[in-house]
Amino acid sequence: MDLTEFWRVVETARSTATADRPFDAALVDVLATRPASDVLAYEERFEEMTAAIYRWDVWAAAYLIGGGCSDDSFMDFRAGLVALGREWYEKASAHPDALAENPVVAEDATVGGVDYVFYEDVNYAARTAYERITGAEDFYEACTRHRAARGEEDRTPVDIGEEFDFDDEAEMHRRFPRLSALFLDDDAHESGDAA
Numbered sequence: 681m682d683l684t685e686f687w688r689v690v691e692t693a694r695s696t697a698t699a700d701r702p703f704d705a706a707l708v709d710v711l712a713t714r715p716a717s718d719v720l721a722y723e724e725r726f727e728e729m730t731a732a733i734y735r736w737d738v739w740a741a742a743y744l745i746g747g748g749c750s751d752d753s754f755m756d757f758r759a760g761l762v763a764l765g766r767e768w769y770e771k772a773s774a775h776p777d778a779l780a781e782n783p784v785v786a787e788d789a790t791v792g793g794v795d796y797v798f799y800e801d802v803n804y805a806a807r808t809a810y811e812r813i814t815g816a817e818d819f820y821e822a823c824t825r826h827r828a829a830r831g832e833e834d835r836t837p838v839d840i841g842e843e844f845d846f847d848d849e850a851e852m853h854r855r856f857p858r859l860s861a862l863f864l865d866d867d868a869h870e871s872g873d874a875a
Contacts, residue, residue, distance in 0.1 A: 681718065681721035681724070683725070686725040686726070687765075687766040689707070690763070690765060690766065692710050693706040694706070694765055696709070696710070702801075704799065704804075707763075707802065709809075711805060711806060711809035711810075712809040712812045712813055715813075716810055716813050716814050716822070719809050719810045720806075720810070720823055722806050723806035723807075723810075723819075723823055724823070724826065724827060724830075726762065729762055730758040730761075732838060733761060733769075733773050734754075734758065734838055734840055735838070735839075735840045735841045736844065737855070738757075738758070738761075738772065738773070738776050740846050740852065741772070741856060742754055742757040742797075744846075744856060744859045744860065745788060745789075745797060745859065745863060746798060747863070749846075755800075756798040756799055757797055757798050759800065759802035760796070760797040760798055760799035760802065761773075761797065763799045764782065768782055776856065777855070777856040777857065777858050778858075779797075780856075780858030782797075784796045784797060785797060807819040807820075849864055852864065
């Protein structure tokens with residue numbers, strides 16, 4: 681599945697999602713209309729897309745938005761960036777601080793504790809669709825066979841960038857001024873600068 685088709689699947693699910701049928705359920709429904717081989721190809725591309733943003737800067741943005749972010753939560757955050765659609769995925773990939781402009785992130789900053797961008801169920805949409813189509817519970821084995829048949833067992837590691845201290849508020853303000861303005865206590869930051 682090429683990148684255009686991958687995003688077409690995501691955008692179709694986004695356009696058909698409702699309050700009663702959230703994006704992850706809509707994504708399962710869209711994928712379940714396709715052959716099992718397409719679902720495996722979607723999962724392969726999904727894994728590539730989430731691996732491409734396994735970077736310290738993206739993780740730091742997740743840390744700000746979530747008020748902390750474990751490795752598992754970061755997996756959910758990256759799935760959530762896919763769920764936001766191609767435009768926001770590409771913006772976040774290029775400049776994670778741009779997420780401050782996203783309405784979902786802004787709502788999370790004002791309401792607090794919403795964490796819409798941490799979207800665990802998106803990680804399992806392809807598996808659920810595959811099981812619906814095939815009735816089989818061998819999704820991960822099927823993914824391995826699919827990759828092996830395509831000769832794509834080995835993957836080049838992604839450069840995850842420079843590691844830095846997410847708890848250093850001055851550093852976070854420097855790297856992520858807009859997200860820091862939304863999620864960090866500016867008064868505490870200012871008093872820290874004066875010391």
